[in-house]
Amino acid sequence: MIHSPYVRKPASVRAVMGQVLLALLPGVAIYAWIVGAGILVNLAIATVVALAAEAFVLRLRKRPLAPALGDLSAVVTAWLVVLCFPLIVPWWVTTIGVLVAIVAVKHLYGGLGQNPFNPAMVAYCCIIIAYPSLMAQWPPAGELDFQTQLNLIMGGAREIDAVTGATALDAMRTGLRVGEANVAVILEQNAFGAIGGRGYEWIPLGYIIGGLFLLARGIITWHMPVAFISALAAISGALWLVNPDQFASPLFHLATGGAMLAAFFIITDPVSGATTPLGKIIFAAGIGILAYLIRSFGAFPEGIAFAVLLMNMCVPLIDLKTQPAVFGQKRSRVP
Amino acid sequence: MIRKLFKFHGGVHPEPHKSESATAAIRPAPMPSELVVPLRQSTRAAARCIVEVGQHVLKGQRIGEAEGKLGTAVHAPTSGEVIAIGDHPMAHPSGLTAPAVHIRPDGLDQWIDLTPFDYDANDRISMLANLRDAGIVGMGGAAFPSHIKLGTGIGIETLVINGAECEPWITCDDRLMRERGNAVIDGAAILAEVIGARRVLIGIEDNKPEAVESMRKAVAEARPALPMDVIAVPSLYPAGGEKQLIRVLTGIEIPHGKLGGEFGVQCFNTGTAHAVHRAVRFGEPLVSRIVTLTGNADTPGNYEVLVGTPIQHLLPLMGPRPDTDRFLLGGPMMGFALTDLSVPIVKGSNCIIAASPTLFPPPPAELPCIRCGECARACPAELQPFELYWFSRSRNFGKAQEYHLFDCIECGCCSYVCPSHIPLVDYYRFAKSEIWARERESAAADQARDRFEFRNYRQEREKTEKAAKLAAKAAETKAKLAETEGVDNKVQVADGSEDPKKALIAAALARAKQQKAAIKPANTDNLPPEAEAEIAEIEARRQKALGGSEPKPLGVLTTDNNGGEDKQS
Numbered sequence A: 001m002i003h004s005p006y007v008r009k010p011a012s013v014r015a016v017m018g019q020v021l022l023a024l025l026p027g028v029a030i031y032a033w034i035v036g037a038g039i040l041v042n043l044a045i046a047t048v049v050a051l052a053a054e055a056f057v058l059r060l061r062k063r064p065l066a067p068a069l070g071d072l073s074a075v076v077t078a079w080l081v082v083l084c085f086p087l088i089v090p091w092w093v094t095t096i097g098v099l100v101a102i103v104a105v106k107h108l109y110g111g112l113g114q115n116p117f118n119p120a121m122v123a124y125c126c127i128i129i130a131y132p133s134l135m136a137q138w139p140p141a142g143e144l145d146f147q148t149q150l151n152l153i154m155g156g157a158r159e160i161d162a163v164t165g166a167t168a169l170d171a172m173r174t175g176l177r178v179g180e181a182n183v184a185v186i187l188e189q190n191a192f193g194a195i196g197g198r199g200y201e202w203i204p205l206g207y208i209i210g211g212l213f214l215l216a217r218g219i220i221t222w223h224m225p226v227a228f229i230s231a232l233a234a235i236s237g238a239l240w241l242v243n244p245d246q247f248a249s250p251l252f253h254l255a256t257g258g259a260m261l262a263a264f265f266i267i268t269d270p271v272s273g274a275t276t277p278l279g280k281i282i283f284a285a286g287i288g289i290l291a292y293l294i295r296s297f298g299a300f301p302e303g304i305a306f307a308v309l310l311m312n313m314c315v316p317l318i319d320l321k322t323q324p325a326v327f328g329q330k331r332s333r334v335p
Numbered sequence B: 001m002i003r004k005l006f007k008f009h010g011g012v013h014p015e016p017h018k019s020e021s022a023t024a025a026i027r028p029a030p031m032p033s034e035l036v037v038p039l040r041q042s043t044r045a046a047a048r049c050i051v052e053v054g055q056h057v058l059k060g061q062r063i064g065e066a067e068g069k070l071g072t073a074v075h076a077p078t079s080g081e082v083i084a085i086g087d088h089p090m091a092h093p094s095g096l097t098a099p100a101v102h103i104r105p106d107g108l109d110q111w112i113d114l115t116p117f118d119y120d121a122n123d124r125i126s127m128l129a130n131l132r133d134a135g136i137v138g139m140g141g142a143a144f145p146s147h148i149k150l151g152t153g154i155g156i157e158t159l160v161i162n163g164a165e166c167e168p169w170i171t172c173d174d175r176l177m178r179e180r181g182n183a184v185i186d187g188a189a190i191l192a193e194v195i196g197a198r199r200v201l202i203g204i205e206d207n208k209p210e211a212v213e214s215m216r217k218a219v220a221e222a223r224p225a226l227p228m229d230v231i232a233v234p235s236l237y238p239a240g241g242e243k244q245l246i247r248v249l250t251g252i253e254i255p256h257g258k259l260g261g262e263f264g265v266q267c268f269n270t271g272t273a274h275a276v277h278r279a280v281r282f283g284e285p286l287v288s289r290i291v292t293l294t295g296n297a298d299t300p301g302n303y304e305v306l307v308g309t310p311i312q313h314l315l316p317l318m319g320p321r322p323d324t325d326r327f328l329l330g331g332p333m334m335g336f337a338l339t340d341l342s343v344p345i346v347k348g349s350n351c352i353i354a355a356s357p358t359l360f361p362p363p364p365a366e367l368p369c370i371r372c373g374e375c376a377r378a379c380p381a382e383l384q385p386f387e388l389y390w391f392s393r394s395r396n397f398g399k400a401q402e403y404h405l406f407d408c409i410e411c412g413c414c415s416y417v418c419p420s421h422i423p424l425v426d427y428y429r430f431a432k433s434e435i436w437a438r439e440r441e442s443a444a445a446d447q448a449r450d451r452f453e454f455r456n457y458r459q460e461r462e463k464t465e466k467a468a469k470l471a472a473k474a475a476e477t478k479a480k481l482a483e484t485e486g487v488d489n490k491v492q493v494a495d496g497s498e499d500p501k502k503a504l505i506a507a508a509l510a511r512a513k514q515q516k517a518a519i520k521p522a523n524t525d526n527l528p529p530e531a532e533a534e535i536a537e538i539e540a541r542r543q544k545a546l547g548g549s550e551p552k553p554l555g556v557l558t559t560d561n562n563g564g565e566d567k568q569s
């Protein structure tokens, strides 16, 4: 028998995920427009692979296909994987990435809602360790025609120098590592635009628009984006103020890599993140700080993925320690 | 005057559906051919039957005497003949039965002699007794005895009158306030005087502007001795929850397990205020209430219904449409589907909704929890419903209690918003009843152990006594035979055994008593009525299982700490 409540808000996982996809569109559009339309091909590949993998695993697990395939969560995961990867990774890299995210991370832990780690970030970490060179090939924005992009994505021969450059983060890091240059000199390089990577620096704008949409729709709360951005800005700002020659500005850090994608779409993954209001702040701030430390002092140019996974591990503890007071338990509420 | 209102966390905005029945003026429901008046009007206490089969009773005649601290009297809702006394199914999700008096109306509807109660010529105690004997209980759903809530009459600063009526569809309080505002205000003034309040706040959701208007007018006309404010509160379910409304109006948050009285505020439903007015000014005991009949119906409306009217008798009044598949008692957020339509209307029954698959479609398939936190954002008790869900589901009840399972008021907001369509409240109900069952079990086990231990003591005692007697006898014999030092000693020991023996028994009894007192688990006090019914039911089952072994008052039912929370509708 069905019990109360007998009425329900017309909400569904499908609607939530659908809106996340919608919110990604501005970023995707700018990406396709400025950097390369090949991203759309990658998104298509990833979507197909994700749905196929989901269906395959569900069949193995003897679960009904329709609800899980319809909930769109696999598509969101797939899109996030693609948006973290370079534009011109071969199709099989995308495929492996998506398979890792869907099969290994999501389903081996029990399916939707069960994975302690962020699927897209695990995929990114695995692939960057397995194929570091492929993952380092970021084509300069808008310099490859669609045909070339397509060839590369389909596994065509790679004349690496001709087609790829380093990301802004990479260039900055290598430059600073070599030690002969300072931030200002490095920023003169071709890889850089006004604040971040040339061309790429516009994409975060799209993510911000999408993120604001998600905030307005109540799908994410302000805690994580604000805490993450503040923490990243604070730590990079502090070191930048101490030594602007050796440390890039906060703006640079916020505009490069996947910072904005992470702030609004990745760290806000509800399944693997902290859930309490204070917990969300701690979780997101932790990612911001760790990401900066890895970027600046670690072995990889982009540290967000590792930072997310590290903080994922802390989630149970964070949630446990930040349980909010329940109704009537806050002394301040009794005037 | 602009009053500062406070917010409570969470809440939801279900479709109000008030307009269906809100325009229909209150009409008397036709007399049924038989009334079934439960002697147990709430799960807290049952009245003692004082009529016999075949006896003729008048309307308002007492048929059940208030018994126990939480008891209130029960009256014949009309004049007629008592045709049966026996168990009858009650309006409860589990199909609980309760003793009831069946009355066949004689059609005269003839009152007993009614005498208004003169408070000026009497004291508080007799006022409270008067209310108890008039059968006045909370009419917002919980049916908690009002004379208990009126308490000691000291330390209450604010009296809150709850006219929020936040559950969708229900409009009985709305109509009552619109049509009988003066009576409600008078009842509120009486309550305020008895409780010694210094101000009265009347909270009404702002989706009922006519009720607000009518009540303001009534206040202006009554020109009460103490400040009375009619306040339109934002419509946000569950603003009519007692603790939520107190929070909104006064800013005070009453923690779980605590009573408003401790914080200087007490809350009564508008229906209760109206009943108090009738009881005091006219001497009329509580024998009827307003019930909203609405939903998938052609002629929804509000009816003045005699307590004890079988629900099936009321259904034709609203003209349920052909596709009606269930009837809900209460609102769609907290009510339940009736499994037996012969159950009677009781003092806490406020609404019957005809339900159809189109109006209340079955929830879509349940998906796993994605920890989106929607439920936590909606929870007025500020819990983490999804954590409770995990713990309840995995039967980790200890953890669930640590995460304040018993603070959950079962308002349904979490289930309402969950994008995975998880019936969260069902899981909490399950967990709560399992925990109660376990506590009952361990309480029963404790008792059995006590009994066992006491028997051991007794056997031990008898043994010692026997030995002592034997020893004494032997000593006597020996003493007779020869007088030596050693024998003297033995006698002393034998005599001395009397005292430790008594001490042992006393200790055993004291322990048993203590354990009995400790049975009441820390966080199951202040239970919602359904919960208590559930306990009562589990208790009954268990009694049966135990082969009717010694019945025992339920800790939670006898505690003074009972919330008396009027659940809002």
Ligand code: SF4
Pocket: B368, B369, B370, B371, B372, B373, B374, B375, B376, B385, B386, B389, B417, B418, B419, B420, B421, B422, B424
């Ligand atoms: S609303 Fe539902 S899916 Fe979201 S956290 Fe709560 S229980 Fe889980």
Ligand code: SF4
Pocket: B375, B378, B379, B380, B381, B382, B383, B385, B407, B408, B409, B410, B411, B412, B413, B414, B415, B424, B425, B428
């Ligand atoms: S039913 Fe319980 S857990 Fe759910 S919202 Fe209401 S109080 Fe919170």
